[in-house]
Amino acid sequence: MPYGYRAPVEHMRFVMERVLNAPQSWRGCPGFADLDGQTAEAVLDEAARFAAEVLLPLNTSGDQQGCTRLADGTVRTPDGFRAAYGAYVEGGWAALPCDPAWEGQGLPLLLDAAMREMLDACNHGWNMYPDLLHGAYETLKAHGSEALKQRYLADLATGRTLAAMALTEPGAGSDLGVLRSSAQPQPDGTWRVQGDKVFISGAEHDLTDQIVHLVLARTPDAPAGTRGLSLFLVPKHLPQGARNAWVCTGLEHKMGIHGSATCSIRYEGATGWLIGDLHRGLAAMFLMMNSARLHVGLQGLGHLEMATQNARRHAQDRVQGGGPIAQHPAMRHTLLRLQARTEALRCMAYRAALALDEAAHHESPERRAQQSALAALLTPIVKAYGTQLGFEGAHQALQVFGGYGYVRETGVEQTLRDARIALIYEGTNEIQAIDLVQRKLLSDEGRALGILMAELETEAAAALAAGLPEAAQALREQIAHARRGLADLQAAAAQGRETVLVLCDDALAAYAHLCLAWAWTASSRACMQVLAERPDDDEAAQRLERMRYGLQWLLPQAQVHWQALGVQRVLPAVCA
């Protein structure tokens, strides 16, 4: 049976309505106060149709054709990609979460997150093109001059123009301080941008005529390091229509996301416009990167969902030893693990999206500040752990397919190859771990964590009240670990930077398990509510069992990570 996709709209709504109680949040946000469940449902159903009917049929062919054909600096995307993108813009999908003032639809990021998850599941390679659009839109909206906004912002909001983020250079990956691209001021107020950038997704393609690059470059006499970087908008076509002076010099042959053009770009004195303040390019760029990081976590979720539902179907169809292999205990472990993780990751990622919505739109300034801190705390966890689960999920699903998973035609090996990049780009998962520990846990002395913990305590109490003492107990144990973990990290930090850096990967895994414990508990509580209303709801009863599986069989993996935080050991050097 071919690789298929049925959007998990039912579970998406369960998470939004039952686990997160998003409608209540919306009522506190003037911009969303009129939003009702029916509208949300219609958006999800339509997005599901677009993903499965327009994008999924291009997933295998996009992988096979790839996007490595460069003729005279022009990139040709796989067959059907351009038409699908036209339909995407036409359908208003790019504009979904954007401001109506800029032709946006003004819907919550929470719905946008669900839509993105579907696009990623069905065609990650294709979705690389529009996925950076929202970050570019936000960056320009927050930092662009009025003139720049008038010229580009509505086109970015609607997707009529696509965007690319040009950071990396041949000698500089995670270390942006050594970037060498330069920008020289011109008498007319523009800048002349020069330099080589690599690994730029979607810098050149044939989906839209106009493409704008957001380019990090160094101005004359700028300070060394990252504090000397400024951000420039460098369009493909200048306002009068002439082609700007940059050229695509190469396309990467990659392990996966073959349909995505990964470009090397040479800026040959291209004309650019400064975005935001001089030397504050990285700060402006971070807005784009934070949005992109949640999106990457959603890629992990999309891959995990895709892998899970196909593994499940294969295991139910494939007969060995007189019954479907889904009956075998080893396969049941794998399928339960896949499902329990998929459902938990959806809760986590959507929780982060909801926090961003409240941070931007809630009527209460305190709530906005609180939710902003919470979103910042959750973002590195969703990015790093979500992408890890996406890759591991594809790996485990491939094992369910056995030999049929290793051949190309079943599609699961493509999911594995596509999923792998997400652990690397937009800040490697190791960088996410450092971000979590240094900036999100230690810098504010645990205030953001305190906000999360208060929410988790409330959930534990709700679980207990719902008749789930074991889930409440498991969550409270994780909360206690998380408190001690913070103290351990603070003690390590007091010993110096090296001592705390040694613990970051364990810390990320540990706090991710705290979130998993919350997700399984909150989902269990929500299942109990459904069952109280409809005692014979099979889906809720089965979900409750899966959530219990997560708490009983998967959560114990947290303990080795919490323990590691409490031991200060010297990490040997790696010798040449």
Added chain:
Amino acid sequence: MPYGYRAPVEHMRFVMERVLNAPQSWRGCPGFADLDGQTAEAVLDEAARFAAEVLLPLNTSGDQQGCTRLADGTVRTPDGFRAAYGAYVEGGWAALPCDPAWEGQGLPLLLDAAMREMLDACNHGWNMYPDLLHGAYETLKAHGSEALKQRYLADLATGRTLAAMALTEPGAGSDLGVLRSSAQPQPDGTWRVQGDKVFISGAEHDLTDQIVHLVLARTPDAPAGTRGLSLFLVPKHLPQGARNAWVCTGLEHKMGIHGSATCSIRYEGATGWLIGDLHRGLAAMFLMMNSARLHVGLQGLGHLEMATQNARRHAQDRVQGGGPIAQHPAMRHTLLRLQARTEALRCMAYRAALALDEAAHHESPERRAQQSALAALLTPIVKAYGTQLGFEGAHQALQVFGGYGYVRETGVEQTLRDARIALIYEGTNEIQAIDLVQRKLLSDEGRALGILMAELETEAAAALAAGLPEAAQALREQIAHARRGLADLQAAAAQGRETVLVLCDDALAAYAHLCLAWAWTASSRACMQVLAERPDDDEAAQRLERMRYGLQWLLPQAQVHWQALGVQRVLPAVCA
């Protein structure tokens, strides 16, 4: 810098001589009594040269060209593969561990294992062709008629003829009981073989003129299930030279090992000869499969070594933030984990090979029986855990390369793709876990485990005597866990088959950690011996630190698996 390979001959010898004390074992084996360290060293050095100079240059090109070209049923392997194979036969590599009576070189499987590890590291796709040869040789040697042996055995021993193992059919993967291929007896004593087989590695190619298939098929009136299967030798060319009646009907497009021909074969009344007894085909085939399982574990080791040494070199060459990334704590964790696991897995895999050597050649019958049981116990662990570490190692190494790991040119993504198959074929890792628990731990009431435990106790005492109280303590803790684990499994088995099947994957991981604890402890003890002789031996001092890293940072991952064995929980069904 391109992907390279420097065979770890120094560590291979360290494991053989210092950790395993193989020379002492050889002195107890009449066939190897004359073998000295110099001969062994010369074999390793020559094999290292062959792998790095002949096979490695064909690894990328073999991946890119692939082996999916089928013209008139003829398979064309990638450029250079045929010449490399000629050099392999010419160099006597196929014959290395075979009986001199059949033109073999009569060397230990331990040296053969080291050679295979190098071939796998440098070109897994190419090595798929000769890798099954030894299993076919052993099967024919043990079960073939004198006439069949005279006709084929020397050619198989030397590799002049290649072999393939034809089990899987479209409807039957792990479940061999439902195989449908048939064999009809002919008046001249031959059999007429009919049926379709899929996923047959190296069933057709252009490396040798003659290819023999070992085919599992059902004879008329045979009992149903696996007890009705018989094994047939079906050559490509009949003794008079005519082409036998089978045809290659298709080649798979796979995720990796592109250079290997994965064939669909249709037997159209092909002439075959019975190997062994009627209806005992599976038993004869198991001999081949056990040999193949150790080989697959060695593939995991080869991939892990390749990934590790390239990640390490990249991390030392790549400068970010003012120094090589190898200095960063997150990268140090990854590199130390890779190295500690590589070195431990080598100890484990070579220990299994040495057990096979003693089982076949030791002068003491008790020792032979003991070591045979030990080899049987270790085989599923080395196969399943070794391939898991190989895949995970490639995954972790890719992360060290960052974006450069995701593009094809650095080579590490090929290692990841190639490594993935090894968790599936020759019995999936889930089947290995069941084999370990049911056949190796429970069936003999822990006798094989007792043999292993006695050896581990001796090692713990030696570590203590060598001044390594912490290592000795860590190993003894694992031994205690392993004892309790056996009791837990026995208690689960008393509850029924389902209860114990639920625990198999955790059991495999847990007992693999027992072996890791042994490997890190024994290696530490061996390092102490080296340091006692040469106090300023830097390599030994650094290795000691890596082994300590394994015991301190990695071994705690065992505990969640041991704990799982002690809790009997109901595993939910996966609902449709």
